[in-house]
Amino acid sequence: MTITTAPGAVRAADRPGTSPPAQARRTSLGRTVRDQLTGHAFLIGAVLCFAVFSWYPMVRGVVMSFQRTRRGETTWVGWDNYLRILDDPSFWTAWQNTFYFTGLALVLGYAVPFFVAILLNEFRHARGYLRILVYLPVMLPPASALFLFKFYAYDPSDAGLFNAILKAFGLPTSQWMQSPEMTMPAMVIASTWMNMGSAVLIYLAALQNIPGELYEAAELDGAGIWRRIMHVTIPQTRLILALLAMLQIVATMQLFIEPLILANGAGAEDSATSVAYLIYQHGFFQNDLNGAAALGVIMLVVLAGFSAVYLRLTARQD
Numbered sequence: 001m002t003i004t005t006a007p008g009a010v011r012a013a014d015r016p017g018t019s020p021p022a023q024a025r026r027t028s029l030g031r032t033v034r035d036q037l038t039g040h041a042f043l044i045g046a047v048l049c050f051a052v053f054s055w056y057p058m059v060r061g062v063v064m065s066f067q068r069t070r071r072g073e074t075t076w077v078g079w080d081n082y083l084r085i086l087d088d089p090s091f092w093t094a095w096q097n098t099f100y101f102t103g104l105a106l107v108l109g110y111a112v113p114f115f116v117a118i119l120l121n122e123f124r125h126a127r128g129y130l131r132i133l134v135y136l137p138v139m140l141p142p143a144s145a146l147f148l149f150k151f152y153a154y155d156p157s158d159a160g161l162f163n164a165i166l167k168a169f170g171l172p173t174s175q176w177m178q179s180p181e182m183t184m185p186a187m188v189i190a191s192t193w194m195n196m197g198s199a200v201l202i203y204l205a206a207l208q209n210i211p212g213e214l215y216e217a218a219e220l221d222g223a224g225i226w227r228r229i230m231h232v233t234i235p236q237t238r239l240i241l242a243l244l245a246m247l248q249i250v251a252t253m254q255l256f257i258e259p260l261i262l263a264n265g266a267g268a269e270d271s272a273t274s275v276a277y278l279i280y281q282h283g284f285f286q287n288d289l290n291g292a293a294a295l296g297v298i299m300l301v302v303l304a305g306f307s308a309v310y311l312r313l314t315a316r317q318d
Contacts, residue, residue, distance in 0.1 A: 138195065142194060177262050
């Protein structure tokens with residue numbers, strides 16, 4: 001059967017200016033522009049929040065660190081605020097305490113969640129209940145959890161939880177937060193208990209992605225639990241371990257709420273003074289906002305250095 005067209009009828013493809021490929025291109029371009037505008041419209045809220053609450057305070061802090069404000073008058077003083085902060089004996093004490101806390105947290109607070117995750121991963125029953133139990137402290141407000149430790153666990157009398165446990169095993173009791181030697185270990189214990197739930201869940205997700213064939217091959221080779229951890233678990237989760245180590249360093253070096261609540265600030269013989277708490281003292285007690293800004297910039301540079309080292313090491317691993 002032959003299809004004919006009426007005389008004078010012109011196909012749409014033969015009409016000038018109505019080429020289907022051109023129309024398709026214009027339609028695709030318009031759709032792309034609309035999609036881009038929609039995406040940027042959704043992003044603009046987050047960008048404004050970062051700009052107002054993160055980027056502007058950082059830039060403002062750097063500017064203030066080179067200024068001095070007295071009686072409402074602001075003058076540029078160059079490096080004077082930094083030199084004044086470096087001459088303060090509390091500056092070096094605060095950094096010593098901060099690095100001490102970070103080191104203890106890496107030994108205890110970094111290792112404990114990993115081994116707790118390995119232990120939970122071996123359970124076949126009540127796994128969900130145990131995960132909730134481990135994550136429960138994270139859901140508590142930090143201030144409430146620290147007050148719980150201060151007035152219940154770290155009570156220096158025999159009524160305190162930890163002293164009662166030590167006494168039950170015939171061990172000498174401790175003054176905990178009243179003792180300069182025990183202040184930092186006590187804060188690390190409390191901080192680990194409060195924050196390890198999130199790390200445990202991340203480790204569990206990483207452990208479940210390890211192929212079971214690797215463990216089966218290790219068992220056939222006669223590898224025990226410790227050798228399986230060293231030669232299978234750790235190599236397979238090294239990127240997660242490196243990332244959480246960096247996050248642990250950044251978080252613990254901003255130590256603030258633990259000394260503020262557990263040690264009432266400085267602690268016995270300034271054993272709990274941290275850099276973040278020293279910034280708080282300069283800004284709110286000594287009314288030295290420029291010195292506090294200089295301290296904040298110094299901490300920013302130190303943490304940026306740790307981040308640069310982490311990025312360098314992870315780039316080599318990749």
